Amino acid sequence: MATATSTAVPTLIGSVRRALRLLEAVGSHQDGATAKQLAREAGLSLPTAYHLLRTLAYEGYLRRERGVFVLSDAVERLACGEALGSRRNGIADSLGHWRDAVGAPVYFAVYHEGEICLVAVADSPAAPAVDDGADFRETAHAHAIGHCLLSQLGPAARRDHLDRHPVRPRTPYSLPDRGALLARLGSLGRMEPVVERQEYALGTVSAAVPVTAGSTAAALAISLPLDQEARLLPAVEWLRREIGTLLTSLAFSISI
Structure with a gap:
């Protein structure tokens, strides 16, 4: 059990870092951006970026509108992101x-x-x-x-x-x-x-x-x-x- 915990921690940290880079990338596009564009700007593979984007949207941090991802109201209130x-x-x-x-x-x-x-x-x-x-x-x-x-x-x-x-x-x-x-x-x-x-x-x-x-x-x-x-x-x-x-x-x- 201890071994499983120790190996899971870096994976979770890596996922958080990748998700934050995606949020920053979305925040740089006032009218939203496609998953492909966001993956490129965040330095991620398209499958990884798309999985994280869907997760962020499900959790309420992003919205998907007309094929592009935009920040939710909660994230947009973060001054640093703006x-x-x-x-x-x-x-x-x-x-x-x-x-x-x-x-x-x-x-x-x-x-x-x-x-x-x-x-x-x-x-x-x-x-x-x-x-x-x-x-x-x-x-x-x-x-x-x-x-x-x-x-x-x-x-x-x-x-x-x-x-x-x-x-x-x-x-x-x-x-x-x-x-x-x-x-x-x-x-x-x-x-x-x-x-x-x-x-x-x-x-x-x-x-x-x-x-x-x-x-x-x-x-x-x-x-x-x-x-x-x-x-x-x-x-x-x-x-x-x-x-x-x-x-x-x-x-x-x-x-x-």
Whole structure:
């Protein structure tokens, strides 16, 4: 009996954390959002997100209206939730300008309390974000954002992250093991763009650049279909030059 109790506790804590991330994601959409969009923003697989969303709706924390999930009146009264939603909307609006300028989805993420946190994504039907249902936090070893954020951590924090989220190849192009990942991270220059080619999702290339914001690791990234790979480096280099003008808009996110 003691063994069952000890193994159940981490599962319950993990479920609570995932549910809270979903509530925060819902709070950032005044008119509601679909389960697929919320799963992407919370860094969860679609089946996991949908199960939690249904549970939250059953318990009265969310309402489902016309195919989208919205906060219930009880949750909307929480000032912190309203503030977070407002700030994330501001981030998405800012990233939208750069999405239109480079013609690609733009992602902003931070490393917060030991996890990859995808704060905002600006995409469009013409420039859709990568969405394969994977848990974004657990796949930092495969995507450019993860490489960029992990490269900004100290050795101890990096080891801790990889102990909790082991390297598991996702495609035939993924790095095969922890040693290969650490070697790549160690070779990156301080402000050098990080590029991955089909390591996270087949048919997709992506690149990320670090954002200097105090002691917090942050990154901006874009992704493109493989047949548009020639656009990747020029677009991310343009974005890197524009980071200075973005910092004012993005600074709030460092404290989430």
